[in-house]
Amino acid sequence: MKARNLLIYLSMLYKGDFNQIYDHLVNKEEPPTDEEMQEMLKKVTSPCITILDEDYPDYLKQKTPHPPFVLYYYGDISLIKDENQNLAFIGSRKCSEYGQNITQEIVGEVCNKFTIVSGLAKGIDTCAHAACINKLGKTIAVLGSGIDVCYPESNHDLYEEIKRTGLLISEYPCDVTPCAKYFPMRNRIIVGLSRVVIITEAKKHSGTQISTAYALSTGKDVCCVPYPIQENSLCNHLIKQGAYMIESAKDLLEVLECDKEGPIFEL
Numbered sequence: 001m002k003a004r005n006l007l008i009y010l011s012m013l014y015k016g017d018f019n020q021i022y023d024h025l026v027n028k029e030e031p032p033t034d035e036e037m038q039e040m041l042k043k044v045t046s047p048c049i050t051i052l053d054e055d056y057p058d059y060l061k062q063k064t065p066h067p068p069f070v071l072y073y074y075g076d077i078s079l080i081k082d083e084n085q086n087l088a089f090i091g092s093r094k095c096s097e098y099g100q101n102i103t104q105e106i107v108g109e110v111c112n113k114f115t116i117v118s119g120l121a122k123g124i125d126t127c128a129h130a131a132c133i134n135k136l137g138k139t140i141a142v143l144g145s146g147i148d149v150c151y152p153e154s155n156h157d158l159y160e161e162i163k164r165t166g167l168l169i170s171e172y173p174c175d176v177t178p179c180a181k182y183f184p185m186r187n188r189i190i191v192g193l194s195r196v197v198i199i200t201e202a203k204k205h206s207g208t209q210i211s212t213a214y215a216l217s218t219g220k221d222v223c224c225v226p227y228p229i230q231e232n233s234l235c236n237h238l239i240k241q242g243a244y245m246i247e248s249a250k251d252l253l254e255v256l257e258c259d260k261e262g263p264i265f266e267l
Helices: 003-013 018-026 034-041 058-063 097-110 124-134 153-165 182-192 208-217 234-241 249-257
Strands: 048-050 070-075 086-091 115-118 139-142 167-170 196-201 221-224
Touching: 003 018, 003 034, 003 048, 003 070, 058 182, 070 153, 086 097, 086 124, 086 182, 086 208, 097 124, 097 196, 097 249, 115 124, 124 139, 124 153, 124 196, 139 153, 139 182, 153 167, 182 208, 196 208, 196 234, 196 249, 208 221, 208 234, 221 234, 221 249
Parallel strands: 086 115, 086 196, 115 139, 139 167, 196 221
Antiparallel strands: 048 070, 070 167
16 A cells, blocks of 8 residues: 555545544554545545655745645646745735735736745735736645635636646645635645745734744744734734835845845744
């Protein structure tokens, strides 16, 4: 029984849940029969790579907390080959017009040099993906659902366009329904795939803080767009703590030219 096939089997059996797959392996539970294995593998609907494969990025294994055992995908998997070419844009699902505009502006000016990574959510994620596609750039959408499930449904056209011209990726197979616990897990992959994390709008105590924590724990820099002082802005809070303040694509490109090691601040 190939170890690779066992990982895919367990991923399908436990619907991509990292902890359940891990526990099964650690506890050395009874393996499936060859017939059970083959029947399960027939249900896989998309290409996939496992942590045992040569094309699974070393940086993802080494820097990401609990690196996914299996990644299902549609599109150009070579886009995850080099983390230095990938920039994560994240932020509020209920973003302001200002947040939309600054995201579109910055993404539009850097996507000819870098691949844009985000989570296909409403708000900033959608703006980042769409702005990249509009400039004929490459974008990666990391899903918090099964690889065959577009969530939210309102992003169906965007999902299909990324599938065609970029990369859709998920640790959840087939038609696994999205649920709240999947999104923090998805965030670690967004951060893990990227050189730098850019927050263009977010409120304090939002899910974006989870992504920030992942970035800092793995030594990745965080860049934030400033907001009026009256707003409950996570960006302003992080800037005060030492995150890079960026007001334009030029600012971001200057940050990317720096050769800093380790996180620049602590929460």
